[in-house]
Amino acid sequence: EIVLTQSPATLSLSPGERATLSCRASQSVSSYLAWYQQKPGQAPRLLIYDASNRATGIPARFSGSGSGTDFTLTISSLEPEDFAVYYCQQRSNWPPGYTFGQGTKLEIK
């Protein structure tokens, strides 16, 4: 089973700053990696799929990069509405299924 490890667990930044979130896989997932944003009381929202493709309606300040085992979500200039929890997620062919990272909480400094 592939394990996704996100770092840091908590990231404290101010609006306008650049955020860099990391996701490391225990073995290669090729480019089958997605990122989600979740705010309190809400369902997760897809931000990035296939490691670097922005989902529909996602602002350009969100970008994803990486392949194999190391992936990064970058928010170029934080807006107040960006403070939330972010999860990475991968799909495995065998055993069939999906796994999520444990999440990174992005909080206002």
Add this chain to the structure above:
Amino acid sequence: EVQLVESGGGLVQPGGSLRLSCAASGFTFSSYWMSWVRQAPGKGLEWVANIKQDGSEKYYVDSVKGRFTISRDNAKNSLYLQMNSLRAEDTAVYYCARAPPGGYFDYWGQGTLVTVSS
């Protein structure tokens, strides 16, 4: 507009059963894999099960195998999760999610809370 609306959550005793439903609209339901994903209170996300477009393939996380059954009715644009032998650790918000090709979830419902407690 794609919409996924879950229902059926509630309070159930350990060992009990519950059936969750997800009503889909705004897209061709029969063309997509569908999944259930859960989130225990204050915890992260956990994929639970998914089902192929025609229901011919179903997969489950190990912790629910033999206890949960995913199904769908394409004529009713509905997804289901039958949960039996419920345990305290099954307490979570259960989300219905659409799974397009590529291995991610592009649309999610608002979730339904299942609480397993005596």
